Amino acid sequence: MIESIVPETESTEPEAALIAGLGSRAIVLVGLMGAGKTSVGKRIATKLHLPFIDADAEIEKAADATIPEIFAQHGEAYFRDGERRVIRRLLDGNPKVLATGGGAFMNEETRSAILEGAVSIWLRAELDVLMARVRKRANRPLLQTADPEGTMRQLMTDRYPVYALANVHILSRDVTHEVVADETIEALLAFLAAEGSAQES
Numbered sequence: 584m585i586e587s588i589v590p591e592t593e594s595t596e597p598e599a600a601l602i603a604g605l606g607s608r609a610i611v612l613v614g615l616m617g618a619g620k621t622s623v624g625k626r627i628a629t630k631l632h633l634p635f636i637d638a639d640a641e642i643e644k645a646a647d648a649t650i651p652e653i654f655a656q657h658g659e660a661y662f663r664d665g666e667r668r669v670i671r672r673l674l675d676g677n678p679k680v681l682a683t684g685g686g687a688f689m690n691e692e693t694r695s696a697i698l699e700g701a702v703s704i705w706l707r708a709e710l711d712v713l714m715a716r717v718r719k720r721a722n723r724p725l726l727q728t729a730d731p732e733g734t735m736r737q738l739m740t741d742r743y744p745v746y747a748l749a750n751v752h753i754l755s756r757d758v759t760h761e762v763v764a765d766e767t768i769e770a771l772l773a774f775l776a777a778e779g780s781a782q783e784s
């Protein structure tokens with residue numbers, strides 16, 4: 584059978600078009616805590632046969648400490664400085680899927696580097712969806728407040744206008760990771776196709 588000699592990893596046509604359109608750029612996921620940057624990002628990377636890197640995990644590796652430990656021992660400003668440096672290192676001109684921490688895109692230097700040298704995806708989600716997801720784990724220092732829902736609402740107010748600068752917006756909602764990953768890939772293809780046509784004209 585012909586199928587039996589087709590390698591499983593062979594690229595499909597849309598996937599090949601996406602990889603070609605991406606060139607040396609990274610796909611960078613931005614959005615609030617619980618939006619799905621890590622979990623959906625891993626699936627996107629698998630589907631596109633690209634490496635996946637999580638900036639939060641890289642910061643933890645570099646510091647040999649968890650994010651709550653870094654915040655507790657050194658404070659948020661120290662964490663943000665490490666985050667800025669780690670993301671600068673990760674935007675190295677190799678295609679990959681990069682999940683950033685929720686605050687990374689709020690830093691002007693990081694945001695400019697992403698907007699100029701990568702393709703950015705905002706995984707947007709409503710408050711109730713985010714709260715249902717982040718309630719399960721107490722590993723997010725910013726939400727260790729008397730009113731985590733109020734804190735999240737304030738973060739939405741402060742950050743959504745900035746996340747909106749990302750190239751592609753995807754609604755992360757109560758559907759499977761798989762659906763959000765597939766929608767992201769489809770939207771990325773559309774973005775890269777539009778970018779290609781604009782460059783031709």
Ligand SMILES: Nc1ncnc2c1ncn2[C@@H]1O[C@H](COP(=O)(O)OP(=O)(O)OP(=O)(O)O)[C@@H](O)[C@H]1O
Nearest residue numbers: 615616617618619620621622623685716758759760
């Ligand atoms: N589409 C989805 N369907 C079901 N569960 C989801 C979906 N997206 C994310 N989740 C779940 O929500 C939780 C938070 O997701 P994830 O850790 O990927 O978010 P994040 O954007 O990386 O957050 P952070 O900024 O805190 O790292 C996880 O348990 C994840 O499995």
Ligand SMILES: O=C(O)C1=C[C@@H](O)[C@@H](O)[C@H](O)C1
Nearest residue numbers: 616639650684685686723724
């Ligand atoms: O939204 C934020 O500012 C953060 C999100 C997480 O991914 C971590 O980067 C950290 O907990 C801070």
Ligand SMILES: [Mg+2]
Nearest residue numbers: 620621639682
């Ligand atoms: Mg994450």
